[in-house]
Amino acid sequence: MDLQVPEAPTQYKSPQLYTFGALNNANGIVGASHYNSTTSEWESTTDMSIPNHGQCGAVVGTKIYLFGGRSNLIPVKIAQIYDCETGNYSQYRSIPSPRWGCGAAVLNGYVYVAGGWDGTKLTSDVIRYNIGTTRREGVRSMQTARAGQNLVELGGRLYAIGGYTKT
Numbered sequence: 001m002d003l004q005v006p007e008a009p010t011q012y013k014s015p016q017l018y019t020f021g022a023l024n025n026a027n028g029i030v031g032a033s034h035y036n037s038t039t040s041e042w043e044s045t046t047d048m049s050i051p052n053h054g055q056c057g058a059v060v061g062t063k064i065y066l067f068g069g070r071s072n073l074i075p076v077k078i079a080q081i082y083d084c085e086t087g088n089y090s091q092y093r094s095i096p097s098p099r100w101g102c103g104a105a106v107l108n109g110y111v112y113v114a115g116g117w118d119g120t121k122l123t124s125d126v127i128r129y130n131i132g133t134t135r136r137e138g139v140r141s142m143q144t145a146r147a148g149q150n151l152v153e154l155g156g157r158l159y160a161i162g163g164y165t166k167t
Contacts, residue, residue, distance in 0.1 A: 021053035049089040050078050056104040058111045067113045068099040075100040075119045093134045103151030117147040
């Protein structure tokens with residue numbers, strides 16, 4: 001079943017880059033920022049409601065879904081949505097287990113979250129979220145446990161690219 005994914009309004013179709021939760025030299029978590037392609041400058045964005053880094057994200061319309069990450073170097077299972085129109089965050093249905101360095105992508109109205117490091121081991125688990133209902137379910141795992149990979153959609157299929165497979 002294909003679900004409708006909202007399209008971004010015209011004013012958000014210009015190139016925008018967002019960053020969420022990087023570490024600074026003091027191992028503190030830096031908030032969020034975005035690159036304004038009109039002014040060619042980086043601008044501060046509202047800090048994350050739950051500061052962390054190393055999370056994965058996927059864009060749906062004007063919202064960015066953020067999953068997992070690390071807080072104080074400990075993997076977390078949080079999920080947040082950043083609304084590009086309002087600059088606000090909201091909580092989303094968390095992932096079942098903590099993970100850092102997972103990958104996320106959108107396919108047919110679902111956000112998929114794959115792999116990552118749970119604090120003990122790499123995982124091959126894949127979780128799928130129904131964007132309309134927030135229903136969460138496990139689907140077939142990746143063939144290889146990994147973290148740090150990119151998850152991308154191409155031609156109606158998901159591909160996990162790169163990352164590392166050994167701890």
